[in-house]
Amino acid sequence: MTETMIGVIGGSGLYEIDGLADAVWQAVETPWGAPSDQILTGTLDGVKMAFLPRHGRGHVHSPTTVPYRANIDALKRLGVTDVISVSACGSFRDNMAPGDFVIVDQFIDRTFAREKSFFGAGCVAHVSVAHPTCPRLGEACDAAARASGITVHRGGTYLAMEGPQFSTLAESKMYREVWGCDVIGMTNMPEAKLAREAELCYASVAMITDYDSWHPDHGEVDVTAIIATLMGNADKGRDMVRRLPALLGADRAPCPHGCDRALEFAILTAPEARDPALVARLDAVAGRVL
Ligand SMILES: CSC[C@H]1O[C@H](OP(=O)(O)O)[C@H](O)[C@@H]1O
Numbered sequence: 001m002t003e004t005m006i007g008v009i010g011g012s013g014l015y016e017i018d019g020l021a022d023a024v025w026q027a028v029e030t031p032w033g034a035p036s037d038q039i040l041t042g043t044l045d046g047v048k049m050a051f052l053p054r055h056g057r058g059h060v061h062s063p064t065t066v067p068y069r070a071n072i073d074a075l076k077r078l079g080v081t082d083v084i085s086v087s088a089c090g091s092f093r094d095n096m097a098p099g100d101f102v103i104v105d106q107f108i109d110r111t112f113a114r115e116k117s118f119f120g121a122g123c124v125a126h127v128s129v130a131h132p133t134c135p136r137l138g139e140a141c142d143a144a145a146r147a148s149g150i151t152v153h154r155g156g157t158y159l160a161m162e163g164p165q166f167s168t169l170a171e172s173k174m175y176r177e178v179w180g181c182d183v184i185g186m187t188n189m190p191e192a193k194l195a196r197e198a199e200l201c202y203a204s205v206a207m208i209t210d211y212d213s214w215h216p217d218h219g220e221v222d223v224t225a226i227i228a229t230l231m232g233n234a235d236k237g238r239d240m241v242r243r244l245p246a247l248l249g250a251d252r253a254p255c256p257h258g259c260d261r262a263l264e265f266a267i268l269t270a271p272e273a274r275d276p277a278l279v280a281r282l283d284a285v286a287g288r289v290l
C-alpha cells in the first residue's frame with residue numbers, strides 16, 4: 001500500500017477548488033521549467049490533494065503554451081499518485097449535451113506544436129498508450145459525478161486539436177463522421193501521454209460546453225456561450241472533486257491496470273550509454289527505474 005495523493009488539473013473555468021484543510025499554494029520548480037501556476041495542496045476527508053489550474057489563475061496559458069511536462073513533473077514531485085484532468089470540451093454527439101460530463105477513455109492526438117515526451121536522445125523510452133486512461137480512476141470519477149447529480153457518459157474518444165482557433169466545419173464533420181470522435185478539446189494531449197510516462201494513473205473528465213460547429217441546430221462555436229456553460233460546469237466539477245477522496249481512500253493498492261509500473265520495461269538506452277544530464281532531469285518522473 002502507498003498513500004493516495006489526488007492531483008486535479010483544472011481546465012478552463014476551473015481555476016481553484018475550496019474545502020481543502022491546511023490549504024497552501026506552493027511554488028514547485030522542475031527540471032522542465034515552471035508549471036502553469038503554483039499548486040494548491042491540502043487534505044480533503046483525510047486524503048492528500050493537489051490542485052493545479054492548467055492555464056494558470058487568470059487564464060494566462062494558451063493550449064499550446066501550457067507547460068505540460070513541468071505540470072506532470074511537479075505533481076509527481078509532490079507525491080501525486082492519481083491525476084484527474086477536468087476539461088471544457090465540445091461535443092460531437094446529440095446525446096452528449098452541454099452540461100453533461102464524459103469520462104474519456106481514448107484520444108486521437110492532432111496536436112503538433114508541443115513537447116510530447118520526457119525522454120529523448122540519451123535516454124530513450126517507449127511506453128504503451130493503447131489504453132491511455134486508468135479504468136480504476138475513471139470509475140471513481142464516474143461514481144463521484146453521478147453522486148453529484150450530473151449526467152455522465154462512461155467512455156468516449158477525445159480529439160485533441162492544437163488550437164487556439166476552433167475547428168472548421170469540414171474538420172468538425174470529419175472528426176465526428178469519419179473518425180468517430182465523441183468530444184473535442186485542446187489540452188488532454190500530450191498531458192495523458194506524459195502522465196503515463198510518469199507512471200501516474202490518469203482519468204479525463206470532459207465537461208461539455210458546446211456542440212462544436214457540426215450541429216445543424218446550434219451553428220458555430222461561440223466563446224461567450226461556452227463561458228456561460230463553463231460557469232455551471234465548474235460548480236459541478238468542484239462538486240465531483242469533493243466526492244473523490246471518500247471514494248479513493250487514503251491507502252492505495254497498486255494500480256490493477258499497471259499505470260504505476262508503465263516504465264518497467266520501457267527504457268531502451270543501455271545504462272552506460274545514458275546521458276547523465278537527462279537522467280538527472282528524470283529524477284522525479286523515472287527515478288523508480290533509473
Ligand atoms: C474556453 S474554450 C477553449 C479552451 O477550453 C478548453 O480548455 P481546457 O481543456 O483546459 O478545459 C480547450 O481545450 C481550450 O483550451
Ligand SMILES: Nc1ncnc2[nH]cnc12
Nearest residue numbers: 088089090184185186212
Ligand atoms: N468546440 C471546442 N473545440 C475545442 N476545444 C473546446 N473547448 C470547449 N469547446 C471546444
